[in-house]
Amino acid sequence: MEEANFVFNMIGENWIAFAIISLLPMIFLLAYALIAILGELKISAFIQERLGPMRTGPWGIIQPVAEVVKLLQKEDITPDSANKPLFNLAPFIMFAASYAGFAVIPFSSYFVPSGINLGLFFLLAVGSLGIIGLLMGGWASNNKYSLLGGLRAVAQIVSYEIPAAMVILTIAVMAGSLDLQEIIRQQSGWFWNWFVFGGSGGWIKIIFLPFSFIMCIIYIIASLAETNRTPFDIPEGESELVAGYHTEYSGMKFAMFFFAEYANMFIVSAIITIIFFGGWNSPFGDFMGGPIWGVFWFVSKAFVFVFLQIWLRWTLPRLRVDQLMYVSWKVLLPFSFVCFLALSLLVMLK
């Protein structure tokens, strides 16, 4: 079995190594957030036949830096009637919760910050931590729109966790493990070994291929809802709730919420990549394999799903709050139950 972590290999297991390991995802996250913000601006512009930001740097590529600087130097307003301790705490809890998810994300076969056995379950559990931040921010703002936004966000995330958990359960059954590295290793080889195509195995999986494909779609939809992206951006739908739970936030604290949203986008994309699209595996067998290319494959696969989220955002209208619940409880959940049964059958047949 390969070594789980090259940092430990290099400098041994001491506190410097721990510090490096816990900071590496942060560095990645910063770089990613800049790229994702630029991507959001540019993709939305091109979809709408605009050019997007063009003035900051060639083709506006330093625009995200400018936006971050702008947010940092803005006045940090705390409303007078807000509950100050909770108001100030909420964005940090939000961000800490999304950053915690990075603890188990395997960027390559040689690097995973913490290779615990329960990685998949950990991601699911940590995903529910951010809810408290939302609720805290929404309530402490002392604004009706914020409170409604917070309540809606929580109701939405709690509901959509169930289909997402069903999908993760199915993957656990198919892989027989909750260890993310183990799950990825089982999908090695060509791309038809990915779990979205039923995982590795004989031709019998063709029968079950639609089910695993539907499972993938269910997870993508549920993940959109968990990150509050369109068409499920009801908590911050500006036509009704102005900006939802972060209506009253400005400056740095708003940037934290914003950052957490983008970090969440990456985490769900990473989860989709890991559990359905083979993680750091090359899609073409041994072609461009190995740990270094693994980072490339993992990041580029995850970016495809980040792109998908942006693409969907600029395509679809927004659902109403009761229709959102309808989609979760009456569409996604029954479908995921059926797929779960079918795929469990596949595992038994194999």
Add this chain to the structure above:
Amino acid sequence: MKDYFKNVWLGVWTALIGMRITIDHLFRKNVTVQYPNVHPKDKAGWMDMPSNARNRLYVDMDECNGCNSCARACPVNCISIETVRSVPGDAPPPLASGGKRNLWVSQFEIDFTKCCFCSLCTEACPTGAIVMTTEFEYSSYNRYDLVYNFVKLQNSMSDEKIAEVKEKWAEHQKEKKKEAVEPK
């Protein structure tokens, strides 16, 4: 039950149709005009500004005979004209187009903060002195800078000249009065 599956299918299918349309647009040519770099007065695609566009007014003081028609036609009263009658024998120079003039235009102010660009003044003008131009970039930091006095701007009459004609007219009036008081 059939409706349920149909609805689910429609939900996914129409979303896919929408995604196909937007991805199609992702690779199309953008229509944005990079404004200060590409000026709409130049050929900037189909958004170019026609020559008859109604923007900032311009008054040719050599053509203005001070008839006040434009000020009367203006619905927002943004034009204010002051004229001084000329005394016989000291008529202002004729219009550039040749017409006669017997009023000194001592002030021709247009308040562009009020102007509504309706073009009624240009229609009312008998000599075509006041026209709409395609110039639209004239923002300023001070709203008093937007009150244009065309007499000053084109230097058609200096302050001394205005004072002189005013004095002449006043003298002329006085003389007239005197004549009226003691008729010959």
Add this chain to the structure above:
Amino acid sequence: MEDLLFYLFAFVVIGSASVVVLSKNIMYSAFSLLFTFFGVAGLYVLLFADFVALTQIMVYIGGILVLIIFGVLLTTKITGVDIKSGTTGKVQLITASVVVVIIAISLILLFTNVEWVNQEFVQPNTTIDSIGFAFMTKYLLPFEIAAVLLLIALVGATLIARRK
């Protein structure tokens, strides 16, 4: 390192738990439960019970705590920030202190009187396998009964919530 973490988590648990009890603002109490649960989860991790720790986060923070906050928000006037818990009067304080002292004394007595056995500690590879096996073999009946109970609760809740 482990000791340091233990004391850190223990401090978080005790500190936030005392906020839960002593705070006059019921929302503060509800939100500091977050840190209590989180600290307890950390303690579980130190005990090599990672599955339990994650379940703690998932169920208690993601589920129960949210439910508690929702309950507070829905039962009190939600639009103001001045939500007070009305149970910190003098009478209640004295009664609660007496009860707590009695419980604490009995716990200390229990702790000192029991003969603790120091066993050789084996770090388990993963706890989830053994938990799964235990559920499916030795504790199958309680597991199933709990499942049925939860199902009944779920159906009942749906029935109550349904519009007539």
Add this chain to the structure above:
Amino acid sequence: MSEKKYIDIEFSQLDSERMRLFMGPQHPSTHGVLQLEVELDGEIVTDLIPHIGYLHRCFEKHAENMTYPQIIPYIDRLDYISSMNNELPYVMGLEKMLDIQVSEKVEYIRVIFSELNRIANHQIAIATFGLDSGAFTPFLYYFRDREMILTIFEKASGGRLLYNYFWVGGLAADVHPTFKEDITEAIRIIRDTNAEILNLLLKNKIFIDRTANVGILPADIAISYGVTGPILRASGIPLDLRKAEPYSIYERFDFDIPVGNGEVGTVGDCWDRNIVRFREMEESCKIIEQALKTFPSQGDVRENVPKRIRLPKGEIYCKAENPKGELGFYIISDGKDKPERVKVRAPSFVNLSALPEMSRGYMFADLVMILGSVDIVLGEVDR
């Protein structure tokens, strides 16, 4: 997906506290400076009072102090996204009183420009409605096309938004030489975009779910509120002044009146109001095409423009089918060059009065959609 009717809830049974929420005038989806005082029971709207007047400019009083041609720029600013249509009933009314017969070419240009402006208005209506429902992209596609229409207007009149183009007895200026080609090209692109928007927005399942069976306005209530325009037609009543009382040269053209028929929900819901607007754009395209075919290119557009307008003593009510409904001007003249009194029957104002009737019993999120589907312009509501 869900075929629920919120109107069925009996509010007396639910004994909960009503919340009063003031929505606007700074709220992003009130379409201008409108304030809605909403009474909510949970998320359900139980009552609603629109508070208007934030954009009041005393148009009617102001008009009494201005000569007749000077009023036209102010009329542009009533419903500032369909200025051409606004001018039409006013100049028609004055021409009737002055007994001026405008030339054939003027009538054609007026019809073509009115219909183009109707398209531009409906584009904005559907685009901002999409924005209310969370779809950003159709908004920009429609604005891109609208710029094209505005360029055609600018080439003719010189103004992009406020034209002062229809004058009593004629037009301010003749059209641009490339007028026909421009419009043919514009119609082609408008049709392309419309086909796209139909698939991208109007037929989208999420959009249908948001709008179908929401904000139903039954025909009888619509009539009793005096609602006109696409909203009335969406309720199933094919009343269109262009057909009912043809003015200008509308009786020469062949076009249909689209009515709401409840394809995806109930007759008179938000989706119907949008699809009626959408189909009217196609009808307008048809009218423009027919008009371009028989367009008389010879003639002076200003030959009948009177030098000075002095109306005979009397009064007139002149009306036309605006994109938003029936726009009427009631002008009383006392024989001077300024009107004695001008009263505007603003369609947005009348249509807005039916908003409480439409939104009672729906969710707060629906209220945003219902308000968007009424398509108001606050410049016209407040005047």
